[in-house]
Amino acid sequence: MSAQGTVWGRVRARLRTFPExxxxxxxxxxxxxxxxxxxxAAGGSLTKDLCAxxxxxxxxxxxxxxxxxxxx
Amino acid sequence: MLRLQVLYRxxxxxxxxxxxxxxxxxxxVASGVSPPHTASSPRTLNLFxxxxxxxxxxxxxxxxxxxxxxxxxxxVASQIADRIYDIARDFPIALDVGxxxxxxxxxxxxxxxxxxxxxxIAENALKNTLEMEIPTYSVLADEEFLPFQExxxxxxxxxxxxxxxxDLPRALEQIHYVLKPDGVFIGAVFGGDTLYELRCSxxxxxxxxxxxxxxxxSPFTAVRDLGHLLGRAGFTxxxxxxxxxxxxxxxxxxxxxxxxxxxxxxxxxxxxPLLHRDTMLAAAAVYREMYKNEDGSLPATYQIYYMIGWKYxxxxxxxxxxxxxxxxxxxxGDINRLVSQEKKSK
Numbered sequence: 001m002s003a004q005g006t007v008w009g010r011v012r013a014r015l016r017t018f019p020e021x022x023x024x025x026x027x028x029x030x031x032x033x034x035x036x037x038x039x040x041a042a043g044g045s046l047t048k049d050l051c052a053x054x055x056x057x058x059x060x061x062x063x064x065x066x067x068x069x070x071x072x
Numbered sequence: 073m074l075r076l077q078v079l080y081r082x083x084x085x086x087x088x089x090x091x092x093x094x095x096x097x098x099x100x101v102a103s104g105v106s107p108p109h110t111a112s113s114p115r116t117l118n119l120f121x122x123x124x125x126x127x128x129x130x131x132x133x134x135x136x137x138x139x140x141x142x143x144x145x146x147x148v149a150s151q152i153a154d155r156i157y158d159i160a161r162d163f164p165i166a167l168d169v170g171x172x173x174x175x176x177x178x179x180x181x182x183x184x185x186x187x188x189x190x191x192x193i194a195e196n197a198l199k200n201t202l203e204m205e206i207p208t209y210s211v212l213a214d215e216e217f218l219p220f221q222e223x224x225x226x227x228x229x230x231x232x233x234x235x236x237x238x239d240l241p242r243a244l245e246q247i248h249y250v251l252k253p254d255g256v257f258i259g260a261v262f263g264g265d266t267l268y269e270l271r272c273s274x275x276x277x278x279x280x281x282x283x284x285x286x287x288x289x290s291p292f293t294a295v296r297d298l299g300h301l302l303g304r305a306g307f308t309x310x311x312x313x314x315x316x317x318x319x320x321x322x323x324x325x326x327x328x329x330x331x332x333x334x335x336x337x338x339x340x341x342x343x344x345p346l347l348h349r350d351t352m353l354a355a356a357a358v359y360r361e362m363y364k365n366e367d368g369s370l371p372a373t374y375q376i377y378y379m380i381g382w383k384y385x386x387x388x389x390x391x392x393x394x395x396x397x398x399x400x401x402x403x404x405g406d407i408n409r410l411v412s413q414e415k416k417s418k
Contacts, residue, residue, distance in 0.1 A: 018353070046279050047279075047283075
C-alpha cells in the first residue's frame, strides 16, 4: 500500500502536504475556527454554511499555498 | 449529538449466579458460551466490520516503523503489567486477548508468568512480536471466539482491543469461562472521553460544511456499563479505575495519521466511506482554534478504564452474613480502649 504511482499513493502524498499548507493559512483558519466556536456558545445554532465566507477565504488561501518541498 | 453511552443497556432478565451449564457438550470451548439472555435475541449487536479491522491491523503491523505508533499501547501495557505485579501471586498460564505485537508480554518475567499465550486477529502482528523472556505461544483467534477450554488460565489480560468487539458481554463471558476459579482478568479499554476533541471538531465542521454529520469516532463503553457487564459475565471483586493520557500533536492530520498507524481506523458498518477535503480542512481549523495549547500543539485525550475482575473461588473472602456483627458502630469512638482490652485479655 505504499506504492508511489498508484491512485492510493498519489492521494496519500497529496494528503501529506495538508499540514504544511494549513500552517501557512493560520489567520484564516483562526477566523473560521472562531466563527464556528461562536456558534456553539449558548443561544447560537450551527447551520450549514453559517461561516461560508470565512471558509471561502480559508479555502482560497489553502489552494494558493505552495508546498515548500518539491516533489511527491 | 451522538449519544455514545447508550450502547449497552442492562439486560432485562438477570442471570443466576455462576455459569449455568445448560448443554455441556456445546460448551467445551469458550466460543460455545451462550450470551446471557434467551437464544432468540433480537439484540445481536453487529457494529463493527471485523474483517475490515483485521485488514487494518494487518496493514498497521506491516508498517515500516511500527514502533512509531505504539506509544499509547506501550504505556497502557506497562500500566497493566504494574497491576499484574501488584497481585501477590504468580500465574503459571496466562492469556493475552488482542495482544497486538505483544506489548504486555515484554514487561513480564518468568517468576510471575510461566507460560504466555497470545491471541490476535491479525496474523502480521503475531508474526512481528516483540522480544520477551517468557515462553510464548501465538494463536490467531478473534476476541469473541476464544478456542480454549473451560478453566484453563490463571490470568487473562486484554489491552485496548475490546473496544472493537461486537458483542462485549459475550466476549467477557468467554473470558470468564476460560479462567480458572480464583483466576483474574485485567483489562484496559478506552473510555467515553477518548478523542472527544477530534469527535467534536469533526461534528462541528461537518455540520457547518455539509449540513449534518456522521459518526467518525466509535462508541465507547461507559464506566457504569462496564461494571454491569463484568458483573453479568460472572466476575466478582470488581475494580475499575480510570486514567487520562493526553498526547500533544502538531495538527489534526498528524493525529489521524497516528490513529491509522495504530490500527485504530474506523471500521463500523455505518461509517462514512468518504471524508471531504473541505470538511477535513474545516475540522483542522476548528480543532486548532477550540483546543490548542499555549505552545500551539493540539491535545488529544485518551481516557483508559482499567478493570480487574476475579472468578469466584471458595477461598475468596465474601461479605459477612447479615446479623453476624459483634460490635456496633456506636462503639467506634471507644475503639482504642476496646483494642487494648482485647490485647490484655489475650
